[in-house]
Amino acid sequence: MAVSGKPPYDEQNIFARILRGEIPCRKVYEDEWALAFHDINPQAPLHVLVIPKGKYVAYSDFAAGASDAEIAGYSRAIRAVVVALGLEDDGYRLLTNMGPNSHQEVPHLHVHVFGGRPLGPMLVV
Numbered sequence: 001m002a003v004s005g006k007p008p009y010d011e012q013n014i015f016a017r018i019l020r021g022e023i024p025c026r027k028v029y030e031d032e033w034a035l036a037f038h039d040i041n042p043q044a045p046l047h048v049l050v051i052p053k054g055k056y057v058a059y060s061d062f063a064a065g066a067s068d069a070e071i072a073g074y075s076r077a078i079r080a081v082v083v084a085l086g087l088e089d090d091g092y093r094l095l096t097n098m099g100p101n102s103h104q105e106v107p108h109l110h111v112h113v114f115g116g117r118p119l120g121p122m123l124v125v
């Protein structure tokens with residue numbers, strides 16, 4: 001995947017359909033920049049996905065091509081989700097997958113927020 005330029009965006013990816021309201025989600029938070037909802041297959045007691053409203057495949061094209069306002073808005077939205085979930089005191093993990101080696105499944109940028117128990121070592125392979 002090219003880091004510069006904008007890779008093709010699949011308008012039918014599942015998170016695009018959630019953003020358009022075509023598929024339901026268990027919403028946690030929404031603002032001008034981002035939508036957050038519970039992962040359908042949670043890997044921790046709290047497992048929430050935060051997605052930007054713009055059409056970005058993954059972190060690389062977002063960081064390269066999004067406006068400063070989008071980047072700030074998305075970053076602050078992630079923190080707002082953490083606060084809404086009550087995770088600031090006990091801690092949490094943020095993770096985003098990008099491209100084939102990461103096993104990214106959905107080609108719309110998303111940050112996973114994990115929390116609710118001690119999360120153990122960083123990578124399980």
Ligand code: AMP
Nearest residue numbers: 014025038039040041097103104105106
């Ligand atoms: P990734 O492997 O980083 O692309 O993660 C994709 C995540 O999306 C997985 O954790 C899936 O369980 C989750 N997922 C897929 N479809 C849905 C859906 N309709 N609603 C909520 N989460 C979903």
